[in-house]
Amino acid sequence: MELLIYGIINSITLSLISLGFTLVYSISRLPNFAHGALYISSGYLVWTFLNRVGLPYLPSILLGIGLTSLIGAGIYRFILIRIRGMEISEIIATYAIGLAIIEGLRWGGLRGMTFTLPSFVSGSVRFLGVGVDYQRLFVVGIGLITFLLLYLFTHFNKIGLALRGIAQNERAAMMLGINSDMTAVISLAIGSGLAGFAAVLILPLGSIIVETGYNVLIFAIAVSIIGGLGSWGGAIVASFIIGLAQILTEAFISSHFQMVIALLAIIVTLILKPSGIFGRQKELEERV
Amino acid sequence: MGKAMKEQAILSVKGVTKSFGGLKALADVGFDIEEGEIFGIIGPNGSGKTTFINCITGFIMPDAGHVFFRGKEITGWPAHKIAHIGITRTFQIMRPYYTLPAYKNLIIPLCSPRARKLGGWRGGGRHGDRDTVAVDILEEIGFERDSKVPYKLASTLPTGYQKRLELARCIAMRPEIIFCDEVFSGLSMSEIAGMIPVIEKLKMEGVTLIMVEHRLRELFRVADRVMALNFGEKIAEGEPEEVIEHPKVREAYLGSEEV
Amino acid sequence: MEMTRKERIDRGIKVRTEGIYAISSWEEVLYLAGPRLVLILGLLSLPLVLQVAPYWKRVVNITCIYALLALSFDFLANYVGLVCLGGAFFIGVGGYLSAIFNVYLGFPIYLSIPLATFLGAILCTFVILPVLPLRGVYFAIVTLMYPLLFTRIIEAFNILGGTNGIAGVESFPSPWVEQYLVILITLIALFGMRRLVNQDIGLVLRGVKDNDQSVRASGMNITSLKAFAVFIASLIGCFGGAYLAHLYMWAGISLFALDFSIIPIAAVVIGGGGTLTGAVIGSFILVPLSEFLRFAGTFRIVIYCVILTAVIVLKSEGLMVYFQRKYHQRERWVKL
Numbered sequence: 001m002e003l004l005i006y007g008i009i010n011s012i013t014l015s016l017i018s019l020g021f022t023l024v025y026s027i028s029r030l031p032n033f034a035h036g037a038l039y040i041s042s043g044y045l046v047w048t049f050l051n052r053v054g055l056p057y058l059p060s061i062l063l064g065i066g067l068t069s070l071i072g073a074g075i076y077r078f079i080l081i082r083i084r085g086m087e088i089s090e091i092i093a094t095y096a097i098g099l100a101i102i103e104g105l106r107w108g109g110l111r112g113m114t115f116t117l118p119s120f121v122s123g124s125v126r127f128l129g130v131g132v133d134y135q136r137l138f139v140v141g142i143g144l145i146t147f148l149l150l151y152l153f154t155h156f157n158k159i160g161l162a163l164r165g166i167a168q169n170e171r172a173a174m175m176l177g178i179n180s181d182m183t184a185v186i187s188l189a190i191g192s193g194l195a196g197f198a199a200v201l202i203l204p205l206g207s208i209i210v211e212t213g214y215n216v217l218i219f220a221i222a223v224s225i226i227g228g229l230g231s232w233g234g235a236i237v238a239s240f241i242i243g244l245a246q247i248l249t250e251a252f253i254s255s256h257f258q259m260v261i262a263l264l265a266i267i268v269t270l271i272l273k274p275s276g277i278f279g280r281q282k283e284l285e286e287r288v
Numbered sequence: 289m290g291k292a293m294k295e296q297a298i299l300s301v302k303g304v305t306k307s308f309g310g311l312k313a314l315a316d317v318g319f320d321i322e323e324g325e326i327f328g329i330i331g332p333n334g335s336g337k338t339t340f341i342n343c344i345t346g347f348i349m350p351d352a353g354h355v356f357f358r359g360k361e362i363t364g365w366p367a368h369k370i371a372h373i374g375i376t377r378t379f380q381i382m383r384p385y386y387t388l389p390a391y392k393n394l395i396i397p398l399c400s401p402r403a404r405k406l407g408g409w410r411g412g413g414r415h416g417d418r419d420t421v422a423v424d425i426l427e428e429i430g431f432e433r434d435s436k437v438p439y440k441l442a443s444t445l446p447t448g449y450q451k452r453l454e455l456a457r458c459i460a461m462r463p464e465i466i467f468c469d470e471v472f473s474g475l476s477m478s479e480i481a482g483m484i485p486v487i488e489k490l491k492m493e494g495v496t497l498i499m500v501e502h503r504l505r506e507l508f509r510v511a512d513r514v515m516a517l518n519f520g521e522k523i524a525e526g527e528p529e530e531v532i533e534h535p536k537v538r539e540a541y542l543g544s545e546e547v
Numbered sequence: 548m549e550m551t552r553k554e555r556i557d558r559g560i561k562v563r564t565e566g567i568y569a570i571s572s573w574e575e576v577l578y579l580a581g582p583r584l585v586l587i588l589g590l591l592s593l594p595l596v597l598q599v600a601p602y603w604k605r606v607v608n609i610t611c612i613y614a615l616l617a618l619s620f621d622f623l624a625n626y627v628g629l630v631c632l633g634g635a636f637f638i639g640v641g642g643y644l645s646a647i648f649n650v651y652l653g654f655p656i657y658l659s660i661p662l663a664t665f666l667g668a669i670l671c672t673f674v675i676l677p678v679l680p681l682r683g684v685y686f687a688i689v690t691l692m693y694p695l696l697f698t699r700i701i702e703a704f705n706i707l708g709g710t711n712g713i714a715g716v717e718s719f720p721s722p723w724v725e726q727y728l729v730i731l732i733t734l735i736a737l738f739g740m741r742r743l744v745n746q747d748i749g750l751v752l753r754g755v756k757d758n759d760q761s762v763r764a765s766g767m768n769i770t771s772l773k774a775f776a777v778f779i780a781s782l783i784g785c786f787g788g789a790y791l792a793h794l795y796m797w798a799g800i801s802l803f804a805l806d807f808s809i810i811p812i813a814a815v816v817i818g819g820g821g822t823l824t825g826a827v828i829g830s831f832i833l834v835p836l837s838e839f840l841r842f843a844g845t846f847r848i849v850i851y852c853v854i855l856t857a858v859i860v861l862k863s864e865g866l867m868v869y870f871q872r873k874y875h876q877r878e879r880w881v882k883l
Contacts, residue, residue, distance in 0.1 A: 031684055031687070031688065033632075033691065079856060079860055082860050082862075083859060083860060083862075087630075087683060087684070088624060088628075088630050088683070089859050091630050091632070091684070091687045092630065092632075092812060092816075092855065092859060093855075093856050093859050093860065095632055095687075095691065096809070096812075096851075096852040096853075096855045096856045096859075097852065097856060099805065099809060099848060099849075099852045100848070100849045100852035100853055100856070103805075103845045103846070103848040103849050103852075104846070104849045106845050107843075107844055107845045107846040107849065108846075214695055215699075217695075218692055218695055218696065221688050221691075221692060222692075225685070225688065229684065229685075257703075258703075259696055259699040259700055259703060260700055260703070260704075262696070263696045263700065266689075266692070267674075267677070270677035270678060270689075271677055274677055274678065274680065274681050274685070275681065345764070347760070347763075347764075366763075366768075367760075367763040367764060368763045368764075368765075368766050368767055368768045368769070369766075371763065371764050371765060371766035372766040376764060376765075376766075377764055379760065379761065379764070383757070383758045383760075383761065384758070384761075385750075385753070385754050385757045385758060385761070386757055387753065387757060388750065388753065388754075388757075392750060395747050395750050395751075396750055396751050396754040396761075396762060396765055396767075397765035397766070398747075399747050399748065399750070399751050399767070400765050400766040400767050401766060401767070402766045403766075418747060457761065457764075457765065458764075460765075461765060461766060
């Protein structure tokens with residue numbers, strides 16, 4: 001039972017982390033290798049606002065997420081837009097930018113102490129006989145609400161529908177007059193915002209470490225590969241698979257297995273169904 | 289008579305069906321092709337002609353249906369295996385190997401296991417003289433040998449030459465069947481006049497041609513039999529004159545005449 | 548005011564050296580062979596010249612390793628269409644394998660390096676194999692992830708020496724071997740690959756990059772072709788790793804470091820993508836530069852990334868392409 005609860009918490013955490021990456025790819029076909037970097041920079045930004053600038057917690061959070069969104073949108077608007085369509089260059093550029101941010105933070109960012117973000121609520125509660133601290137419940141709760149909001153957004157709101165339309169069929173959407181560059185900027189803003197949002201929720205559970213940037217990227221990619229690049233449903237399902245598997249192995253084997261699970265899951269997926277669970281990329285079929 | 293014809297059929301396709309999501313692209317389409325004939329496939333845009341070719345040649349997996357080549361089932365084979373046994377195709381949207389000169393484009397098919405085994409068109413093309421064979425092939429299909437044309441970068445060639453290059457790519461593999469996907473489209477009248485002898489020469493060499501075309505008048509000059517598709521279904525098959533008179537075909541192209 | 552435009556035409560000597568006429572006189576031979584001779588002799592003489600500055604001899608060795616990685620990246624990305632974001636993977640695999648053969652299994656150095664190179668290439672190709680039939684994005688993703696993943700796994704499980712690595716790797720029998728082995732291999736790799744891409748099989752690989760549907764329609768299995776290309780690239784990379792392990796007499800997690808992934812890409816972009824020589828030249832610029840920047844710690848990576856992004860975004864043609872153009876063509880202003 002305890003495992004189940006922790007498994008669900010872990011899974012929702014994973015899906016929150018990966019959602020931004022999946023969203024950007026599904027809408028703009030852009031693999032945002034800077035995703036992890038954006039995640040961790042949001043954490044640093046909020047910490048800076050909170051501790052160096054002295055703002056209260058909530059405005060710090062909002063500012064942090066907002067800035068991260070802007071950075072993401074800026075990356076597209078000023079850099080990626082010039083190399084749009086050249087897949088090789090896009091991949092290299094997002095990777096380089098992500099690396100620059102992470103390593104830049106490692107070098108210049110707040111060395112010496114451990115940096116943490118305070119929890120929203122302290123204390124814990126017994127839930128179905130299992131001790132869970134409030135922060136984690138918060139994560140799950142807000143996570144679920146986020147999914148619900150996203151679902152509503154993309155099914156009922158005009159902009160959201162436009163984004164979903166582009167995600168399904170870019171050409172048709174373009175013919176209907178939806179501006180592909182504008183949506184790319186929006187999608188990157190939303191994706192980065194989601195990354196920042198996830199960071200704000202999850203980082204209070206531990207401390208802000210630069211390595212997390214890479215780990216987040218690895219997890220986001222793992223989830224995307226297993227669930228299918230660009231599939232939102234797939235991302236959630238994959239998060240649950242990986243999340244539960246991680247908790248199970250942590251309990252029964254050892255706690256070092258997080259990464260191994262991700263790697264194994266990727267390899268198994270690649271062997272059995274490379275395009276992922278809900279993958280719509282029928283390998284090379286599409287391009288004939 | 290029917291059974292005997294089927295035994296002669298070099299390519300036999302039955303019941304090919306393919307849907308993309310909710311869109312039914314092909315519904316139970318099939319044909320039997322005799323060796324050495326020129327068979328046309330006509331139909332308005334979106335009727336599924338290219339999808340049909342893709343399903344037969346292994347670029348797309350059909351949802352249902354069977355394809356037989358000389359009696360052997362090849363349904364679902366990957367594209368390169370189907371090309372290897374002699375069924376080649378051109379691409380409607382031409383993408384030559386941009387960074388290479390025209391004749392070098394042919395080196396690639398000449399390197400295929402099939403061409404290495406059988407020798408490219410008219411033999412030769414084993415390692416060493418591939419360049420010469422490539423230029424020979426280009427000459428056969430109408431590139432002027434002594435000019436600079438074969439040596440120009442493929443991306444700088446005019447459309448007529450690029451279309452011929454596509455065809456040459458197939459020819460280099462000593463094919464038994466060539467699926468020509470709209471080889472006449474985008475060409476001027478004189479360019480088409482230059483292509484037709486190539487087609488006829490191929491037929492004389494015993495190659496079976498299956499041509500998807502919009503330019504009906506030109507197609508009917510060379511085709512022995514024709515099949516018409518509309519909305520993914522076969523609506524007519526037979527001699528060109530019969531098919532063009534068929535009411536469903538007229539309706540597909542010209543629209544219904546009912547008020 | 549008269550209007551002018553820039554016109555580029557081939558230099559006379561370039562036209563005169565086409566085809567068989569290349570050997571008709573010393574001037575022509577020198578024109579063609581000159582740059583290559585300069586490169587070869589220059590590289591070969593570096594260790595001799597640098598006797599006065601031993602520290603820099605090691606820099607040359609490291610540079611050659613990066614050059615090998617850059618060559619493999621250029622080949623895969625610009626000739627086959629596969630973007631490899633994880634050169635560190637080859638280095639790590641080659642290095643660890645060589646250390647395993649040498650330290651755990653006791654093989655001598657002249658066995659462990661070739662074995663590590665060859666088996667490492669097989670291993671790398673094998674783990675990359677599943678993504679080869681898929682779209683190029685998957686290849687980039689997987690090559691990016693493997694070094695990161697393997698680092699964490701080695702750390703977590705404390706295998707293969709864990710964070711301490713495998714020590715006691717045999718060093719080279721003599722300093723001259725140490726120096727010249729890698730330089731020779733680099734030269735062989737460079738000229739070998741240039742030959743390869745102009746051979747027929749090289750053309751087929753380039754066809755895969757330009758239009759893989761066409762290659763399939765010509766009866767060839769693209770996945771096998773890509774696997775072949777990856778194998779060649781990993782041969783080069785794993786050799787670099789094996790060499791490095793013996794150079795430092797140690798194999799550790801730092802073999803999977805980001806430097807090995809990023810610097811080759813930057814070297815290729817700056818040196819001129821698609822020219823192979825550009826990769827080597829770019830490495831010889833960037834790696835000594837990074838030695839100067841050693842004090843900056845991980846900030847070096849930030850600098851590389853910024854330069855890399857700038858060059859990509861500005862769609863610069865790279866040094867080698869620029870020099871080739873200058874060498875072969877004249878520019879002049881022409882009246883309209």
